[in-house]
Amino acid sequence: MTAARLAGAEMLDVGGYARISDVGQIGDGRDGREGVIRQREDVYDLAKLKRVNVHRIYEDNDTSAYKRKVKRKDFEEMITDLASATISGILAYNIDRIARQPRDLERLIDIYEQARRPMIFATTAGDYDLTTADGRFQARIYVTIANKFSADAARRVARQKLAEATDGKPHKGQRAFGWRDAEHVDEKEAEILRKAREDILNGKLIATVHREWAEAQVRTPQTPAGKTISYTSVRYVLRNPRLCGYRAYIPQEHRERSGRVDPVEYLVERTDGTPIVGKWETIFTPEEWRELVDVLDSRKNTGKGRKVGTTVTKRLLTGIARCGNCGSGLASAMYQRGTPSYEKYGYYYLCKVANGGCGTLSRSGPPVDDYVEQILLGHLKKQAQVVTPAEREDPELEAAKAKLKRINSDKAEARQLRASDMLSLSEFAREIRRLEDKEQELKEKVSTLSVTPIRASSAASRIVREWDKFTVDMKRAEIMRSIEAVVVSKAGKGGAQRGKFRPELLEIVWK
Numbered sequence: 001m002t003a004a005r006l007a008g009a010e011m012l013d014v015g016g017y018a019r020i021s022d023v024g025q026i027g028d029g030r031d032g033r034e035g036v037i038r039q040r041e042d043v044y045d046l047a048k049l050k051r052v053n054v055h056r057i058y059e060d061n062d063t064s065a066y067k068r069k070v071k072r073k074d075f076e077e078m079i080t081d082l083a084s085a086t087i088s089g090i091l092a093y094n095i096d097r098i099a100r101q102p103r104d105l106e107r108l109i110d111i112y113e114q115a116r117r118p119m120i121f122a123t124t125a126g127d128y129d130l131t132t133a134d135g136r137f138q139a140r141i142y143v144t145i146a147n148k149f150s151a152d153a154a155r156r157v158a159r160q161k162l163a164e165a166t167d168g169k170p171h172k173g174q175r176a177f178g179w180r181d182a183e184h185v186d187e188k189e190a191e192i193l194r195k196a197r198e199d200i201l202n203g204k205l206i207a208t209v210h211r212e213w214a215e216a217q218v219r220t221p222q223t224p225a226g227k228t229i230s231y232t233s234v235r236y237v238l239r240n241p242r243l244c245g246y247r248a249y250i251p252q253e254h255r256e257r258s259g260r261v262d263p264v265e266y267l268v269e270r271t272d273g274t275p276i277v278g279k280w281e282t283i284f285t286p287e288e289w290r291e292l293v294d295v296l297d298s299r300k301n302t303g304k305g306r307k308v309g310t311t312v313t314k315r316l317l318t319g320i321a322r323c324g325n326c327g328s329g330l331a332s333a334m335y336q337r338g339t340p341s342y343e344k345y346g347y348y349y350l351c352k353v354a355n356g357g358c359g360t361l362s363r364s365g366p367p368v369d370d371y372v373e374q375i376l377l378g379h380l381k382k383q384a385q386v387v388t389p390a391e392r393e394d395p396e397l398e399a400a401k402a403k404l405k406r407i408n409s410d411k412a413e414a415r416q417l418r419a420s421d422m423l424s425l426s427e428f429a430r431e432i433r434r435l436e437d438k439e440q441e442l443k444e445k446v447s448t449l450s451v452t453p454i455r456a457s458s459a460a461s462r463i464v465r466e467w468d469k470f471t472v473d474m475k476r477a478e479i480m481r482s483i484e485a486v487v488v489s490k491a492g493k494g495g496a497q498r499g500k501f502r503p504e505l506l507e508i509v510w511k
C-alpha cells in the first residue's frame, strides 16, 4: 500500500509492544525498568514515522527472556486484539522484544497470513512484511538468532556475576538486612541479628523470632510496603553467609525457581574448598555463623523446626517423662494448696486417664527435673571435651554431597542444552525429572547422615555454660535433642510415700 492511500484513509490502529528483560543488560540500554521507557519512546517515534495510531502499549515484565514457561499476559492480549482486528499491526523497538521464541513468531505469522486487511509489523531496525514468504523468512531467521543470543547472554551474565562473586565483590542491588549499603554495617539491625542468634542458640525457634520481629515492625529492604516481614525472609536473613563475610552466589534461575532458596547452599568456594571472603564489614565471625546454621540445621533434620510454641505452660519433663506402667507421656498438676507436698514440691507428674494413660502413677516434679538436668549436663560436659573428630564428616556423607553437587551441574547443563534447542522439550522434561528425583534422594541421605556430627563440642560447652539462663522451653528443646524419654517406674509398696527420691526408678532413654 502506498503513502497516498494511507493519508487519505483513516490511520491504522496498532499496538506497541515493550518487554522488560534481564538478559542482555550489558547490551543496548533497552533493558530493565528504565529500558522500557526508551522502548516506549521508540514505539511512538516509529508510529509518527509510519503515520499510524498507537492504540495501546502492551508491556510484559519478562525477566526470564528466552524461557518458554513464562507467560506473557500482555503479549497474549495483543495476539487476541490482533486476531479480532482491534489493532492492525505491531510496533516495537526490536523483533526480539515481540517474539522471544520462534513459536511466538509463528502465532503472529498465522494471523498476518490470514488477515485480509492492511497490516503492519515494524521495528526500529526495519519492517517485516509477514504476508510475504520473503518477509517471513527474514523474521524467522532473526528470531532464531535472537533466541540463541538470549541463551548466550544469559550465560554471559551468569558468568560475569559469578566472577564478581569469586572476586569477593559485594552484591549489587538492594542492600542486605544488617547493612546500610553494600559495605557498612547498620548497627541497629546488626544488634537485632546478634540477639536473634543468641536466642536461637538458646533454643528459640525461628517461628518465635519471626513473631517478635513482626511485632517490633522489623523489616528488611525486601519486605513489601504495608506487609510485615515473612518467616521465609527471617530464615533467609539469618542463614545468609554474608553475615560472616562469606560470599554466596545464587544464579537468577535458581531464585526464580523456588521461593525458598537457602543461601548456605550457594557459598562461593575457591578450588581448595575454602570460602571466598567478601570485602564488607561483618556482623558474625565465621564460627558464630556456622554455629547458628548448625543449630538451625539440626532442627530441620529432626523435623522439629517450624513449630509455633503452644500457649500451655509445660513443666520441664511434660510428655518427655513416661509412665513405666503403660508408657503414656506424663502430664503435670499442682499439689493441693496448704498440703506439705505443695509447700515442698509445688507440682507433680502424673499418668492421666484423660490422656489415655493407666492413671496409676504419680511422682513429685522438682526432684525428677533436677536429676534429669544433672544427667544431661554431665552428658553435655563430656561432649564438650570431645574435639574435632565429632565434627569430621564421614566418607559416605561426603560422597553424597559430592553427588549432589554434580546433580546441580547436570541440571544446569540440561538447561543450557534445552536453551540452545539441543534437547527437545520432552527430553528435557524427562531429564530434569530424573535429576530431581535423584536430587531428592541424595538430599534425604545427606540430611540423615548429617544428624550425628551437628552437636559440635562448642555448642555443648555453651549450653552447659548458659544452662541457668535457659527458659523451660529452651531446656525442653535441649533435653529432647538428646533424650528420647524418661521412664518413671512405680515404687514398690509405700516406696514413694516416704518422700525419698529414688533415682533407680527413673530410666533415661537416650536418642
Ligand SMILES: [Zn+2]
Pocket (backbone or CB within 6 Å): 323, 324, 325, 326, 327, 328, 351, 357, 358, 359, 360, 361
Ligand atoms: Zn500409666
